[in-house]
Amino acid sequence: MELEEFRSGLDQWLDEHTADLSPDHGPDLDAEMAHLGKVKRLGYDAGWMRWGWSERVGGLGGSPLLRGYLGEALTSRGFVEPGLYSMTEVLAPTMIDYASPDLAAEMVPLLLRGDETWCQGFSEPGTGSNLAGLTCEAEPVDTPDGPHWRVNGQKVWTSLAQYAQRCVLLVRTGTVESAHRGISALFVDMDTPGIAVRPIETMHGQPEFSEVFFDDVLVPAGRMLGEIGQGWAVAMDLLPFERSTALWHRGAFLHRRLDDLVAQASSSLDRRDLGRVIVDLFALRSRSRSTLHRLDRGERLGPETSVDKILLATCEQQVFDLAAGVLAADVALDDDPVSERWRTDYLYSRAATIYGGSAEIQRNIVARRLLDLGADR
Numbered sequence: 001m002e003l004e005e006f007r008s009g010l011d012q013w014l015d016e017h018t019a020d021l022s023p024d025h026g027p028d029l030d031a032e033m034a035h036l037g038k039v040k041r042l043g044y045d046a047g048w049m050r051w052g053w054s055e056r057v058g059g060l061g062g063s064p065l066l067r068g069y070l071g072e073a074l075t076s077r078g079f080v081e082p083g084l085y086s087m088t089e090v091l092a093p094t095m096i097d098y099a100s101p102d103l104a105a106e107m108v109p110l111l112l113r114g115d116e117t118w119c120q121g122f123s124e125p126g127t128g129s130n131l132a133g134l135t136c137e138a139e140p141v142d143t144p145d146g147p148h149w150r151v152n153g154q155k156v157w158t159s160l161a162q163y164a165q166r167c168v169l170l171v172r173t174g175t176v177e178s179a180h181r182g183i184s185a186l187f188v189d190m191d192t193p194g195i196a197v198r199p200i201e202t203m204h205g206q207p208e209f210s211e212v213f214f215d216d217v218l219v220p221a222g223r224m225l226g227e228i229g230q231g232w233a234v235a236m237d238l239l240p241f242e243r244s245t246a247l248w249h250r251g252a253f254l255h256r257r258l259d260d261l262v263a264q265a266s267s268s269l270d271r272r273d274l275g276r277v278i279v280d281l282f283a284l285r286s287r288s289r290s291t292l293h294r295l296d297r298g299e300r301l302g303p304e305t306s307v308d309k310i311l312l313a314t315c316e317q318q319v320f321d322l323a324a325g326v327l328a329a330d331v332a333l334d335d336d337p338v339s340e341r342w343r344t345d346y347l348y349s350r351a352a353t354i355y356g357g358s359a360e361i362q363r364n365i366v367a368r369r370l371l372d373l374g375a376d377r
């Protein structure tokens with residue numbers, strides 16, 4: 001299906017199903033996750049969630065631009081929260097590229113349809129920016145049920161782990177000295193004995209991420225993504241997805257929230273401040289658009305997507321700084337749903353320079369890998 005045909009068909013379907021797709025709850029994570037599952041199920045059963053994905057994982061084929069537009073339409077109409085929705089965009093491509101074809105064909109439709117939630121177990125208490133130093137380890141063991149990996153260690157900041165049925169987990173299968181080459185990726189069932197999930201409440205009051213503990217957790221050998229020692233490649237291929245389609249959706253959300261602000265407080269807005277935010281939002285949109293088109297052409301995305309992440313984090317904080325400046329008293333003090341939403345979004349925007357790789361690390365990548373400005377001393 002071509003993009004224009006997809007857009008008009010989808011827009012019509014969304015218009016007709018607005019009542020079913022609109023959330024009817026406040027900022028409550030359990031309710032948001034339940035609603036997200038409903039939106040994905042309705043979208044999948046009507047075919048929309050399947051376009052842009054390969055037929056071999058239950059998709060209907062077509063360009064990734066179709067997925068870009070679907071997420072844009074859902075977030076800009078306020079039907080889904082972009083961070084929760086876009087986990088699919090981050091994790092499904094990894095499964096398609098690295099899982100065995102049978103495993104990908106079995107699992108990816110469950111994620112697309114919202115029957116399952118998956119999480120990404122990369123960061124550890126001592127390992128975020130320096131991911132190559134991770135210590136959660138997996139050793140090969142023979143069991144009566146065949147060869148397995150035995151996993152021990154801890155992850156932290158694992159988004160949605162308490163809702164997840166599966167986890168894309170980075171583990172150390174080689175020595176720390178072997179750094180990148182000693183890392184492998186496993187696809188782990190979260191109900192395996194030995195896994196404990198402890199949610200952490202964020203600054204905006206939602207337990208959106210968790211600590212996850214692994215204590216002698218047995219993972220079948222067939223659940224390795226890629227080869228032994230290929231975990232670094234899995235991570236490096238996954239992160240650009242976090243900074244392409246997913247950022248396009250988040251950009252659409254920021255445009256909507258800026259429109260909301262103009263509608264709510266037009267007369268109080270300084271036109272120059274507003275203009276600056278609009279210009280930066282359009283820079284983000286235009287950069288993100290060209291990244292999506294590169295994805296569409298089958299180009300391999302890499303470190304240049306750090307530019308997209310820097311622009312996104314800058315815009316996200318600018319939009320909500322502007323809102324907090326204009327609506328200061330409401331954002332700080334009022335408990336009505338509209339003020340509460342601004343407060344939640346403002347507080348969450350502080351995380352934009354941390355999640356998916358911190359702003360400093362993105363700038364290091366731009367300096368060293370794109371501009372060749374030298375290495376760490």
Ligand SMILES: Cc1cc2nc3c(=O)[nH]c(=O)nc-3n(C[C@H](O)[C@H](O)[C@H](O)COP(=O)(O)OP(=O)(O)OC[C@H]3O[C@@H](n4cnc5c(N)ncnc54)[C@H](O)[C@@H]3O)c2cc1C
Pocket residue numbers: 119120121122123124125126127128129130156157158159160209351354355356357358359360361364
């Ligand atoms: C909302 C949210 C959701 C998240 N979800 C997930 C998830 O689902 N899965 C997951 O695995 N992780 C997740 N994370 C974790 C995130 O990836 C890490 O927080 C991030 O990579 C930074 O790592 P860190 O917290 O260990 O900070 P550190 O790496 O300790 O960094 C601390 C500070 O030092 C700076 N710094 C570190 N090294 C350098 C350097 N070499 N040069 C310059 N500055 C440096 C950083 O920029 C930062 O300001 C999430 C985080 C947030 C906020």
